[in-house]
Amino acid sequence: MDTGLSRRGLFGASAAAAAILAGTTSAAASPHQSQMTLRWWGNNGWEIRVGTKTILIDPWLTRFKTGTYTPAGADPKTPLSVNKALIDGYLDRGELRADHILVTHGHYDHLTDVPYLAKRTGATVFGTETHLSLMAALGAPEDQLAIASGGEDLTFDGYSIRILRSLHSATGERARVPFPGSRPLSRRDRPRVIEDLYEGGTLAYQVTGGGASVLDFGGSNYVESELAGLRPDVVLVPVGGAKVTQYVPRLLRALGNPRYVAATHWDDFDLPLGQAHDPNGGLETLRKAVAATSSRFVVLDHLGEFTP
Template sequence: MDKGLSRRGLFGAGAAAAAILAGTPATAAARSAMTLRWWGNNGWEIRVGTKTVLIDPWLTRFKTGTYTPAGADPRTPLSVNRALIDGHLDRGFLRADHILVTHGHYDHLTDVPYLAERTGATVIGTETHLSLMAALGAPEDQLAIATGGEDLTFDGYSIRVLRSLHSATGSRAQVAFPGTRTLSRRDRPRVISDLLEGGTLAYAVSGGGASVLNLGGSNYLESELAGLHPDVVLLPPGGAKVTDYVPRLLRTLGHPRWVAATHWDDFDFPLGQVKDAGGLEPLRKAVAAASPGSGFVVLDHLGEFTP
């Protein structure tokens, strides 16, 4: 059965279909007060009433060559498109009470210091993530360190921080730009290879009668997820080097009602130009095979979904 999703905020009538869904959706009466909006890559906005949580917001999307045969050029300069971000903020289309960082790579962290400055949001991340953000100008009194295991309650929503793993790629199952740095470091990152992975976190956000789990990479710690039963899992494609990546995850989570694709678009294209980087269809097939009762959700940039 298919379910139509709101197209508010989409970029033009020519955009790709807002959603591809399979499985049994919730009825309108059972829908939660939580709304999810996809900002491309692993950027998500979770709204519960008047509160907003952002995960890995990266609107700038400068070209790196990540999805070309040569891969990302590590010397690519970092940049922040402040005019683009300001446009969304100034018209009230983007806001934040919390910003959650899954890891330190450029496509997850680059815009966060400026967004923190503009919104006043509290930012959660590891010591490395906070060191990088402070060096990039984030207000230090807004940075909250996490190591995984934190279970935090705020006005109208809660955030559970989970230890996790970054995607493992290539014949040696390696992590791109690995490494850590201490909070005392203040040398400013200049190119994308300066933004170290710095440990990977996953986040479970609950509120408004629903819960959502975000994985920042195509890997996870199964023991950390045991006992979690989110309504929605935001799942990246890939995981070729991870044993039973999709079936083991969905089985551990009790076969969630919804699986929403994340981190599947080619981010060398600007926000509003959605191009599959190649992993979307394999992910859809893997979810259908492993958990046929789960609805599979695909959004356009700035598309919305209410679980």
Template sequence: MNGNIPPLTRRGLFGVGAGVAAAVGGVACGTAEENTRPARQLTGIRLRWWGNNSWEIRISAPGGDRTVLIDPWLTRFRTGTYTPAGADPTTPLSVDTALIDHYVDSGELRADHILVTHGHYDHITDVPYLAQRTGATVIGTESHLNLLIALGAPQDQLSVASGGEYIDCGSHRIRVLRSLHSQLGPRARIPFPGTRPAAPPPRPRTIADLVEGGTLAYQIESPGGSVLNLGGSNYIESELTTLRPDVLLLPVGGSNVHDYVPRLLHALGNPPHILPTHWDDFDLPLSRPAKDTGGLAPLRKAVTAASPSSAFVVVDHLQTYPA
């Protein structure tokens, strides 16, 4: 264990304690009834959860489906995050190329775009190899892309973003939003903080080498529905107030964020479909059912209190929504 970097514990990493439960107590910025809006049926758009914050969004389009991946991480090597000692910052990075090849070669996994919310190991470690295998365009901040280049990503497939971009992809649009990473522990710290501007760093070797590098959120919009992913249990409220996503991919946690759930749902007009994300024990493989790290119940309670008309839907590893 690196003595200069405090361990990341299960509770510290996700902040699933009293903070989220306390958010249930009410919101001063309006009532759920004021913001309730009817849910429209999702058509021509399907989500699949690959664990952690890894999502596949497949959009039906003339000439063939288009696919967007968010933070794809299939390898899920052990870090000790859910042990009493917490994650070991010296854990070496690894990529299970055989596993990725299995899904890509079978046609089960493909990508036109890969969207990176931030630079931590559980969000970008597999991205360079997936970009090579799929030919996808990868979108992220300057720091994210420098880390990806250092990991061997094809540079001609990388597209830098800083938030504010609105990309027309024909069958769908990608809206890039400025966002914030989760704030953890009593001092509201970000794990593995920092940026990597200007030039790629030396090749990252351990999980501590993959720094946050800024956080982005993404909304994917199609005629059949829109999906918003925050990437972390935090957000910039002013970036969201004009959005009305049909589906919100809502991370567990947010214990250090004032009124994390009610303020967010109010800003978004109470999304009709809410799917929790980043709630499973990612030290365990995708082949196992997802193991709740403790955040689902308080998140469900907070959503029900803030927006009783919203459907709170939990999907398991590799399951799709709508089913």
């Protein structure tokens, strides 16, 4: 039976993978399957294809080591780097392109590769003032940068993008946002280490086209009032959210229990692309939360595809 997932979209047959997927409801193909395809690039990186158009969310292929999932946590002085050869390989083989790039927030694991991808693809990039100033300082073409505040509902050729105000994950005992702040910069203030990339406000994005809609959150939190009336077919939900009251149930109720919940931002992004590993059990916690609802749970491996 066609499950809507590519063959490389699910984990390999390891014991850990089998345990994760044992309780997962497979995403059965709809009789009205859409013309939208989603591909997961690890972390919160997503490629959304609608016909000949491609929208990227938080693409980060370089995935350098920071120590994020060690007891000490990420080293804030970790140098920023962009693996241009890796990115060029995907671009030159035609496996990656972009008409729009959507940035949810300014942290290194969401923004670092975007300036180079924008330069190579010519894509229009949406983000807050801080996100755009960070990218300009990193060399992004400024005429491709489009400011967003949340509330925009924009139509393009074959798809639309709705931009929502959102919230970053609240972590630790004090429920703090890592590397917080919103600071307009100049090109002289080039970010060099990961703590230089501020959160800068957080946005969520709903992309609609090809007979389907998908809603993405870049952090495990949200502004519930922004979700009123939204009924996406797919919601991309980050793991975590332990400090957020009724994180998953409240979110899915607000969205009318979407057909599909796809896990995002669950892998150890200190590991290279192609080595999807859940470092702290967040994927299983999310699976159990979704299992208590009528939504179907989707888990992809790196570069796995899904058609809602």
